[in-house]
Amino acid sequence: MVCTVFYCPTKGKEISVIISHDKLSISCPQELKAFVEKSLDEDKAIDVVTIELDPNAALADYMIVASGTSSRHVLATAEKLKDRLLARGIKNIKLEGTENADWVIVDTGDLIVHLFRPEVRSFYNIEKMWSTPGQFDVVGAPQSA
Known part of the structure; x- marks a missing residue:
């Protein structure tokens, strides 16, 4: 096991990164966001939207909203995400x-993931509640101005 110190711009301080078995643990909210987006993509989540939250809010740094095709798909995606995060050293996942x-809801502290069945997602429409116009876009699509 090797410990290396890096500077994390969002935290504004140096952080320790532990390299174990050639895997890098997740150390910054941006790395966590990218890891979760990739995991959701691998599990075929639909319409993945990432919202950067107000840095002054204590809630989290990012919120990711996605849909599954069924309740079974939503649950399996959430459980796989939790397992992958635990394997990368993220603790206290709720x-x-x-x-x-x-x-x-998968809550890591720095990031909150909302996984919905499509009709439930359209009913609650939390993207609209938590974002400002033009703030988010579907992952992988060019962001509009």
Whole structure:
């Protein structure tokens, strides 16, 4: 195990990164965001939207909203994401809504993931509630001005 110190611009300080078995642990909110987006893409999540939250808000740095094709898909995606995050050294991950799996929340502290069935997502429309116009776009699509 090797420990290296890097500067993280969003935290404004140096952070330790532990390299173990050729895997880099996730150390910055941006790395966490990219890792979660990739995980959701691998699990075929639909319409993945990333919202950068107000830095003055204590809630989180990012919110990611995505859909699954069914309750089973939503639950499986949330559980796989939790397992992958644990494997990368992220601790204290909270899952909410696993009973019905219509809307499952994966909370890592720095990032909150909302996974919905499509009809539940359109009903609550949390992207509109948490963002400003033009702030977010579907991952992989060019961002509009």
